[in-house]
Amino acid sequence: MARSTITQWQMFKAVVEFGGFNQAAERIHKSPSSVHNAVQKLEQQLGVELFQMHGRKLVLTAAGEHLLRRIDYLLHEVERMEHVASNMQVGIESSLRIAVDEAFPKEPLYQALSNVSEEFPLIRIEVLETILSGADELLQQGKADVSLSPFTLSENLSEDICTVKFVLVASNDHPLSKALEPLTLEHLKAHRQIVLRDSALKKQTNYGWLGADQRWTVSHIASSIELIRRGLGYAWLPEHAVATSLTDGSLQALNLDRGAVRSTNFYLNFTDAELLGPVTRSFLGQIRYLTMAC
Structure with a gap:
């Protein structure tokens, strides 16, 4: 039988996260004495010292740091099991949050959302439009249930769902x-x-940079298209996003000596299949089917 409890470990982690017993007690709505006693009892049960005072600062011991790394996984699994049980109890989730890169084809996305809405008419759908790493960042932060991203998800499985062609374009009167x-x-x-x-806050990259002496950076594909229409530059853009402009002649695909067309794979990402409710699963099925022709 385990001598320690989940509550003790939760209080231990809170002390680490918030920088002390009093701070942890305030954030988790417990008395300072109950937090201190829980950690002290944990140290006695384990026979190791978890914290030391360096001057007026409370710091982890080497043993504390080692155990913190292991307990993070355990507490995550406990939270995960609670979510699974909650989904079992509630049944159908109340919302669907999709983080989608702006370069992802809109037609299959909108059709998938329409089909899901017909099946679950009361569901609240939130489409979070991102650029580059932004979709996966929202997914990993728990702010999205699914991401449609040009990157694979590190430390998890990513499903190759479609390929998007990019073309280098400028206005028809550009030099x-x-x-x-x-x-x-x-x-x-x-x-x-x-x-x-890149719309991500932590890890950013710029797409298609060629080393031009002049560079303007924008946050949306629509802004890029508008600037190019005005003759203010050129850019790599998804072929589907500029198809109408190429047809009406307002934009022109540039004639390169090589590499005139680029292809980028897009991936269907989610973190834990067991946490997905029926609405999310329905969306996954729809988007898989509708992108088969991409």
């Missing part, structure tokens, strides 16, 4: 569009490029 010979990298570097800013 690059009027070039008589195929463009090289050196030609491109001499003009302004419009780059998409």
Whole structure:
């Protein structure tokens, strides 16, 4: 039989997270004495010292640091089991939160949402539009149930769901569009490029950067298209997003000496299949089927 309890470990972790017994007690709505006693009893049961005072600062011992790494996994599993049980009790979840990269094809996404809405008419749907790493960051923060992302999810399984073509475009009156010979990298570097800013807060990257001396960075594909229409630069953009503009002649695909078209895989990501309710599972089935033609 285990001598320690989940509550003791939760209080131990709270002391670490909030920097002391009094701070932890305030945040978890317990008395300082109950938090202190729980940690002290835990130390007695385990026969190790978890904290030491360095001056006026409470710090973890080496044993405390080692046990903290292990208890994080245990507490996560406890929380996960509670979520699974909650889903079993409630049945159908009340909302569906999807983090989707702006470059992901809209038609299959909107059709999937429409089909899910018909099946579950009372569901609240939240579409969180992101750029690059942003979709997976929201998923990992628990702010989304599913992400449709151009990146695989680290330390988890990612499902390859479709491929999106990107083309390099400029306005029809841009100097690059009027070039008589195929463009090289050196030609491109001499003009302004419009780059998409990663919407993630922690880990960011810019897509399609070629090393141009001039660069404007925007947060949305629509902004990039508008700037390009005005002749203010060129950019790599999803072919489906600029298809109408290419057809009506307001934008033009640039003639490169090589690499005129790029392809990016998109992935269907979620963190734990056991936590997914019927609404989310329905969406997964719909989006898998509807992207088969991508």
